[in-house]
Amino acid sequence: MIELTRRHLFAGAAATALVPLATDGRAFAAAPAAGKQAPGFYRFKVGSMEVTVVTDGARTFPLADNFVTNVKKDDVNAALQAAYMEKDKMTIAFNPVVVNTGSKLVVIDTGNGPGAFEQSKGAVGQMHANLAAAGIDRNSVDAVVISHFHGDHINGLITADNKPAYPNAEVLVPAAEWKFWTDPSKSEGNFANVKRVFGALGNKVTQYEADKEVVSGITAIATPGHTPGHCSHILSSGNATVALQADITNHPALFLRNPGWHVTFDMDAAMAEATRRKFYDRMAAEKITVQGFHFPFPAAGHVEKDGNNYRLVPIAWNPSI
Amino acid sequence: MIELTRRHLFAGAAATALVPLATDGRAFAAAPAAGKQAPGFYRFKVGSMEVTVVTDGARTFPLADNFVTNVKKDDVNAALQAAYMEKDKMTIAFNPVVVNTGSKLVVIDTGNGPGAFEQSKGAVGQMHANLAAAGIDRNSVDAVVISHFHGDHINGLITADNKPAYPNAEVLVPAAEWKFWTDPSKSEGNFANVKRVFGALGNKVTQYEADKEVVSGITAIATPGHTPGHCSHILSSGNATVALQADITNHPALFLRNPGWHVTFDMDAAMAEATRRKFYDRMAAEKITVQGFHFPFPAAGHVEKDGNNYRLVPIAWNPSI
Numbered sequence: 126m127i128e129l130t131r132r133h134l135f136a137g138a139a140a141t142a143l144v145p146l147a148t149d150g151r152a153f154a155a156a157p158a159a160g161k162q163a164p165g166f167y168r169f170k171v172g173s174m175e176v177t178v179v180t181d182g183a184r185t186f187p188l189a190d191n192f193v194t195n196v197k198k199d200d201v202n203a204a205l206q207a208a209y210m211e212k213d214k215m216t217i218a219f220n221p222v223v224v225n226t227g228s229k230l231v232v233i234d235t236g237n238g239p240g241a242f243e244q245s246k247g248a249v250g251q252m253h254a255n256l257a258a259a260g261i262d263r264n265s266v267d268a269v270v271i272s273h274f275h276g277d278h279i280n281g282l283i284t285a286d287n288k289p290a291y292p293n294a295e296v297l298v299p300a301a302e303w304k305f306w307t308d309p310s311k312s313e314g315n316f317a318n319v320k321r322v323f324g325a326l327g328n329k330v331t332q333y334e335a336d337k338e339v340v341s342g343i344t345a346i347a348t349p350g351h352t353p354g355h356c357s358h359i360l361s362s363g364n365a366t367v368a369l370q371a372d373i374t375n376h377p378a379l380f381l382r383n384p385g386w387h388v389t390f391d392m393d394a395a396m397a398e399a400t401r402r403k404f405y406d407r408m409a410a411e412k413i414t415v416q417g418f419h420f421p422f423p424a425a426g427h428v429e430k431d432g433n434n435y436r437l438v439p440i441a442w443n444p445s446i
Numbered sequence: 447m448i449e450l451t452r453r454h455l456f457a458g459a460a461a462t463a464l465v466p467l468a469t470d471g472r473a474f475a476a477a478p479a480a481g482k483q484a485p486g487f488y489r490f491k492v493g494s495m496e497v498t499v500v501t502d503g504a505r506t507f508p509l510a511d512n513f514v515t516n517v518k519k520d521d522v523n524a525a526l527q528a529a530y531m532e533k534d535k536m537t538i539a540f541n542p543v544v545v546n547t548g549s550k551l552v553v554i555d556t557g558n559g560p561g562a563f564e565q566s567k568g569a570v571g572q573m574h575a576n577l578a579a580a581g582i583d584r585n586s587v588d589a590v591v592i593s594h595f596h597g598d599h600i601n602g603l604i605t606a607d608n609k610p611a612y613p614n615a616e617v618l619v620p621a622a623e624w625k626f627w628t629d630p631s632k633s634e635g636n637f638a639n640v641k642r643v644f645g646a647l648g649n650k651v652t653q654y655e656a657d658k659e660v661v662s663g664i665t666a667i668a669t670p671g672h673t674p675g676h677c678s679h680i681l682s683s684g685n686a687t688v689a690l691q692a693d694i695t696n697h698p699a700l701f702l703r704n705p706g707w708h709v710t711f712d713m714d715a716a717m718a719e720a721t722r723r724k725f726y727d728r729m730a731a732e733k734i735t736v737q738g739f740h741f742p743f744p745a746a747g748h749v750e751k752d753g754n755n756y757r758l759v760p761i762a763w764n765p766s767i
Contacts, residue, residue, distance in 0.1 A: 156582070156586045158496040162766055162767045209733065209748040218762070225476055259480065262477070438530060442501075444486045444503045
């Protein structure tokens with residue numbers, strides 16, 4: 126027997142579905158599963174600045190033999206399992222950041238782009254929806270700061286129909302990165318993607334140098350190796366400091382835990398490792414909160430030394446701000 | 447000079463505020479800081495069940511000398527600082543859970559109650575707002591399962607005007623807990639609060655025994671010590687298992703890291719410690735995900751042994767479900 130219960134009064138469209146029967150013959154009718162994750166943003170203060178981490182989602186893919194280029198796949202699987210992750214696959218998160226400095230609204234890196242949403246069945250390309258959920262209007266963004274030119278950082282500069290996603294923003298890019306990736310003699314792979322994305326912006330960018338303020342309160346530091354012009358960014362306000370590391374490491378359970386491991390995406394692996402060790406030694410010594418583009422959302426934590434390696438201690442979620 | 451910029455077109459009510467001047471005399475006018483945290487809920491699947499962690503918020507208070515009854519305050523401060531928390535104060539989160547078993551919508555523990563929202567200036571008493579943000583109608587809840595009778599677990603059973611907060615739900619309570627706290631010869635402290643809360647429900651509860659299914663898919667286990675009838679709950683569906691530990695430990699950085707430390711809230715500290723070690727030894731050996739009422743939101747992780755102690759490895763946030 127199928128009974129209409131009070132649940133049907135609340136369930137809306139779901140009320141038209143047939144109500145399955147429990148094994149004991151009773152009609153059962155729990156509220157339908159929501160099937161939808163919470164909006165992917167998280168806020169915290171850095172002095173008087175307000176930071177909103179706005180996730181672009183996460184991709185899961187089979188673990189390639191050479192995902193870590195200098196250790197055996199078995200060792201990678203052992204590290205994944207030690208971190209309570211499944212073996213033989215990899216999940217990588219993408220976490221752009223929005224900083225309201227008090228005088229400017231600044232997006233730092235832009236995710237895989239809305240064009241990736243459908244292709245990935247909603248796994249990535251979430252940033253624009255999450256910006257909206259966070260109450261951030263893309264038209265109000267004053268500046269977009271790019272750490273480096275890989276697609277998961279720049280593709281969100283443009284909409285699915287190749288229009289500027291932040292039409293009123295100055296786009297700031299590392300000068301060394303611009304020089305490398307706009308070499309007219311190169312056209313393969315990421316060179317083509319760089320041409321496509323910045324071409325859609327009419328190549329209207331402002332190049333910035335490391336060790337200078339990019340925007341008041343946001344200082345770029347050179348952290349090369351992952352790409353030639355890769356930059357990280359230090360947010361500073363009052364006594365508070367947070368470091369946005371960008372891609373100094375990929376997943377912390379593998380590469381922060383094992384800083385000597387080389388991810389396939391690092392273009393100069395030895396330089397990337399040297400950058401990594403120097404950066405984390407400073408973060409650990411000064412107890413600076415590190416925001417990692419590829420750390421699991423909300424993607425912030427402290428780095429502690431563990432012998433020759435490191436361990437990430439994620440921040441505690443603050444349910445207020 | 448105060449200029450009206452495009453920002454004012456978007457800023458709504460904020461547009462009437464005076465726009466401060468930057469030190470260089472330019473008008474600046476970033477989008478106003480949001481000042482509001484993301485909705486505090488998080489979803490994951492346990493087999494075919496859908497779990498929604500719905501935070502009630504977090505309280506911060508000065509660290510009392512006897513917060514940990516059997517170690518010196520200096521040791522507690524050292525542990526706080528080792529976990530990148532401030533010394534001399536304590537922040538405790540409250541994380542009730544909603545389980546959609548497929549046939550029942552079940553709330554497990556209820557937070558500090560909406561009455562605490564104003565008194566705490568919004569720090570706690572957030573659960574009802576977060577349930578609404580999660581799209582969960584309190585009228586649709588079929589069952590409320592209580593782990594034990596401390597106020598932060600039962601006060602949310604009633605609204606600010608002392609009406610049942612889940613008017614259509616069966617309220618399930620541990621039989622041993624009911625027996626202890628309804629002793630008619632006692633009237634002080636928490637005994638009075640228990641009388642107040644359950645009185646508002648007309649004392650209409652269903653008592654449950656440990657080691658039995660409370661609701662299909664949710665099994666109670668006796669984990670006494672924190673209170674005499676304290677229960678935890680095992681969610682089980684298909685091959686998946688998650689343990690809702692309730693108050694087997696308070697903050698993991700102190701008491702999971704140092705299982706021999708006794709929090710002032712444990713009524714029988716020796717029994718609580720024995721329960722704790724037995725429970726975590728099992729969780730670590732079987733690699734079961736543990737959901738902790740007082741863990742930082744979203745309050746789930748794996749427990750690993752570290753000599754005679756333990757370490758919590760928080761789960762990675764999944765931006766999809």
